Amino acid sequence: MIATLADDPANGATNGDIPLLQVRDLGHSYGSRIGCRDITFDLYPSEVLGIVGESGSGKTTLLSCLSGRLPLSQGTIHYDTRTQGLVDLAALSEAQRRLLTRTDWGIVHQSPRDGLRMAVSAGANIGERLMAVGARHYGQIRDTARDWLQRVEIQPDRIDDLPSTFSGGMQQRLQIARNLVTGPRLMFMDEPTGGLDVSVQARLLDLLRGLVDDMNLSVVLVTHDLAVARLLAHRLMVMQGGVVVESGLTDQVLDDPHHPYTQLLVSSVLQV
Amino acid sequence: MSDGLSGYNFAYLDEQTKRMIRRALLKAVAIPGYQVPFAGREMPLPYGWGTGGIQVTAAVIAPGDVLKVIDQGADDTTNAVSIRRFFSRTAGVATTTRTADATLIQTRHRIPERPLTEAQIIVYQVPIPEPLRWMEPRESETKKMHALLEYGVMQVKLYEDIAHLGRITTSYDYPVRVNGHYIMSPSPIPRFDNPKMNQMAALQLFGAGREKRIYAVPPYTRVESLDFDDYPFEIQRWDQHCALCGASDSYLDEMVTDDHGGRLFICSDTDYCGERRAAGHRGDTDLPANPAPRTAP
Ligand SMILES: Nc1ncnc2c1ncn2[C@@H]1O[C@H](COP(=O)(O)OP(=O)(O)OP(=O)(O)O)[C@@H](O)[C@H]1O
Numbered sequence: 001m002i003a004t005l006a007d008d009p010a011n012g013a014t015n016g017d018i019p020l021l022q023v024r025d026l027g028h029s030y031g032s033r034i035g036c037r038d039i040t041f042d043l044y045p046s047e048v049l050g051i052v053g054e055s056g057s058g059k060t061t062l063l064s065c066l067s068g069r070l071p072l073s074q075g076t077i078h079y080d081t082r083t084q085g086l087v088d089l090a091a092l093s094e095a096q097r098r099l100l101t102r103t104d105w106g107i108v109h110q111s112p113r114d115g116l117r118m119a120v121s122a123g124a125n126i127g128e129r130l131m132a133v134g135a136r137h138y139g140q141i142r143d144t145a146r147d148w149l150q151r152v153e154i155q156p157d158r159i160d161d162l163p164s165t166f167s168g169g170m171q172q173r174l175q176i177a178r179n180l181v182t183g184p185r186l187m188f189m190d191e192p193t194g195g196l197d198v199s200v201q202a203r204l205l206d207l208l209r210g211l212v213d214d215m216n217l218s219v220v221l222v223t224h225d226l227a228v229a230r231l232l233a234h235r236l237m238v239m240q241g242g243v244v245v246e247s248g249l250t251d252q253v254l255d256d257p258h259h260p261y262t263q264l265l266v267s268s269v270l271q272v
Numbered sequence: 273m274s275d276g277l278s279g280y281n282f283a284y285l286d287e288q289t290k291r292m293i294r295r296a297l298l299k300a301v302a303i304p305g306y307q308v309p310f311a312g313r314e315m316p317l318p319y320g321w322g323t324g325g326i327q328v329t330a331a332v333i334a335p336g337d338v339l340k341v342i343d344q345g346a347d348d349t350t351n352a353v354s355i356r357r358f359f360s361r362t363a364g365v366a367t368t369t370r371t372a373d374a375t376l377i378q379t380r381h382r383i384p385e386r387p388l389t390e391a392q393i394i395v396y397q398v399p400i401p402e403p404l405r406w407m408e409p410r411e412s413e414t415k416k417m418h419a420l421l422e423y424g425v426m427q428v429k430l431y432e433d434i435a436h437l438g439r440i441t442t443s444y445d446y447p448v449r450v451n452g453h454y455i456m457s458p459s460p461i462p463r464f465d466n467p468k469m470n471q472m473a474a475l476q477l478f479g480a481g482r483e484k485r486i487y488a489v490p491p492y493t494r495v496e497s498l499d500f501d502d503y504p505f506e507i508q509r510w511d512q513h514c515a516l517c518g519a520s521d522s523y524l525d526e527m528v529t530d531d532h533g534g535r536l537f538i539c540s541d542t543d544y545c546g547e548r549r550a551a552g553h554r555g556d557t558d559l560p561a562n563p564a565p566r567t568a569p
């Protein structure tokens with residue numbers, strides 16, 4: 001059996017007093033249809049929070065709200081910034097919010113096409129964030145890009161190739177490298193292993209676990225795959241119909257589910 | 273106006289339209305490099321023939337102006353001739369091919385070699401005003417990127433040049449940063465001309481007809497070409513001198529002279545070349561390309 005991050009007492013909710021992210025009563029409606037509502041949780045530094053639930057339960061909506069890509073219909077999000085401490089994200093100017101998104105945060109999309117620039121090389125994809133924050137030395141940008149390719153297990157000599165010449169798993173790893181290059185503290189991932197072969201999935205999960213550990217990353221991870229959740233997440237929130245029906249430490253939730261929906265989810269799907 | 277073609281207002285455009293364009297120009301001058309939208313008018317020329325430049329020229333031209341029109345560096349192309357004729361008929365202004373004599377210069381593709389003065393205005397015809405367009409098709413997003421100075425993608429473009437070709441190969445419409453702030457498309461002039469934009473004494477106005485945008489660089493404004501620390505911006509250089517006037521400091525066009533591969537390099541700025549020859553300078557058309565001490569990039 002593979003040891004999970006949740007087994008390590010150095011990680012998880014016990015670590016750090018100030019939450020990185022404080023979410024209170026968050027909700028988003030698409031017109032009259034509710035995407036998600038009444039979401040409240042804290043995310044601590046170096047913690048991986050899994051969000052699981054069936055299709056349409058509001059996972060992506062919640063993630064989009066958290067990462068600033070959807071406006072909130074209700075509630076607040078506070079974030080512990082490096083310079084100003086805990087701030088209400090709604091009170092930041094758009095410039096500050098976008099800078100945060102580019103430097104302190106990362107977003108890994110389910111489809112690499114949504115997270116990569118397909119028209120430019122792998123090196124440019126990794127280098128873009130560096131250049132966006134002022135890197136102007138081509139040689140150094142390339143060295144960093146090669147280094148990151150290696151860290152995500154892509155041959156550095158593929159640096160000048162277009163992402164379209166990469167396999168699905170490689171594209172996903174490139175997307176991860178492109179985000180991590182500025183040393184973010186918080187990553188949002190929407191089904192990062194979705195659409196990949198099982199063996200490719202396993203390798204990607206392994207890599208993600210290592211990176212999360214090395215970089216002390218906090219992660220909000222959306223998945224409908226409970227096996228992925230068990231492997232990566234310290235804590236879980238189970239969503240149904242736009243609300244959180246159960247939450248807790250991953251092993252507790254999966255081994256001893258209380259809510260009938262979670263019980264159904266675990267009994268029908270979980271074959272870990 | 274009596275000195276214009278009868279039936280038309282002075283310089284073709286009605287006064288209300290000219291006032292509207294002037295307001296846009298004033299705003300553009302006040303915010304160097306910022307693209308100001310304006311309600312462009314249909315002009316009696318198709319887009320691509322400089323309708324943006326023509327509207328700007330029409331809004332600033334005065335009866336005492338002397339107009340020069342450049343197309344590809346020359347004054348005698350169909351495009352240049354018809355724009356010159358247009359203003360000479362509708363505004364009754366004097367026209368010239370001499371850079372030194374012009375008060376107003378409308379251009380496509382070149383900045384004259386002769387340094388412009390405070391008494392002159394240069395109007396550029398712009399096909400694509402948005403330098404971020406290649407990477408971001410959404411207008412709402414490019415506006416935001418300019419407002420927040422999110423210019424990383426411009427650097428990505430240059431990065432790709434170097435990665436694939438070993439150097440920055442963008443040779444026309446090479447992006448510049450104006451007054452340390454907005455990134456601007458200089459229009460399809462060769463990058464050879466970019467340094468002339470920096471601290472230019474003349475007022476520089478840019479008109480994009482199709483996209484209905486006006487922007488400007490006031491006199492003596494900093495204009496920097498984007499680059500990398502380890503791949504600094506460079507202008508194009510030639511091993512040859514101009515075959516006609518011998519100039520070694522001007523932008524050269526390559527001419528095929530026969531069907532045996534014979535080639536000549538001559539000044540693209542015909543006025544500059546003519547002035548030099550009138551002053552007695554000569555090239556060496558009768559000699560094969562002479563090996564110059566300078567090196568090509
Ligand atoms: N753009 C939209 N416009 C209207 N309704 C939407 C939109 N996006 C999502 N919804 C609705 O909001 C609810 C939550 O959708 P969401 O995409 O967040 O679910 P999900 O848990 O991510 O599902 P999946 O696992 O299929 O990705 C659903 O009822 C969905 O139909």
Ligand SMILES: [Mg+2]
Pocket residue numbers: 059060061
């Ligand atoms: Mg989803």
